[in-house]
Amino acid sequence: MSTVRAMRPLALIPAFNEASSLADVIKRIQAAHPGLPVAVIDDGSTDETTAVARQAGACVLRLPFNTGYGAALQTGYKFALREGYDCVVQIDGDGQHEPADIPALLDVIERREADLALGSRFLGGTGYRPPLLRRLGMSLFRSLASNLTGVKLSDVTSGFQALSRDLLTFFAADRYPADYPDADVIVMLQRAGFRIKEVPVTMYPNARMSSMHSGLRPIYYVFKMLLSIVLTPLRHEAVERKGD
């Protein structure tokens, strides 16, 4: 890969029934980073997500049914790889992430300072405090991930990230979880030799509690994440090094 030519970045929005907020998010992305192509992965929405995204000028990939946040993201990674993009910035379609922070995240990848630029809501001191239970969960996974990777991280559950092409290739394989890719993925990629750098970003509270974290799902989430984090060091792919 040439190191001289400018990188071609892509903004990726996994969306499940986000018709009400998507147009505004896409508009703000285009304002924050003019010319940045936007791809929306419609994860089997039952509302007007696809139509809204197309109207806002995004390229839309529509999954035939709901496959989960991780699988939707991975579809975007595969798309980026096939279309020859060099890096990806992923941002939620519900307006929780501040598009003005995109250039800072992409900058880390374009300067090759890391393979994953992790947007942290806690570094910038934006004032947003998640509810107590979520804070407790976040701090549990933060300390687990920090202990296992040896890297001090402040926000391991952040979905606002930028990824290098090497990392996209690594995540395009079956090892990438279909449901909740969070702290376990951070542990996995760090063990595989990828570099992580946190970038302070602004996050807003989600007005309508995300469907990903409602009902009994937090209990499953904690179980799945604990099992996945504990098993990651025992899996064979954990010893595969970057570029293998």
Place this chain on the structure above:
Amino acid sequence: MDPLRMTTHQQLFAVLTSAILFFLIIELVRRRKLREEYSWLWLLTGATMIVLVVWQQLLIIITLVIGAVSPVTTLLLFSLLFLLATAIHYSVIISRLSTNVKTLAQEHALLAGELERLRRR
């Protein structure tokens, strides 16, 4: 009568049910309603039951080794273990199928997107 020996009545019933299971699975495979790769664990269950019932001495030895009260308990225990193994086997298959379905859905989305872009040109 040796308490560790199954009565002919018990033996007959066990052989009959195992034989029915065995031939049911064979028939399902013959009619292509069950694929060969998913039939082996069931066939193994049926065949093992028949062998244990017919070869009483082996059943008695196993009963003594595992400390069961009677050979019928041993048969029941092994049936449960086989059912457990079959359930786990299916969980593995379902996990694999879920991954396949996910990959297929992704491929569908990528190709449909590409087709649409080509049409717009």
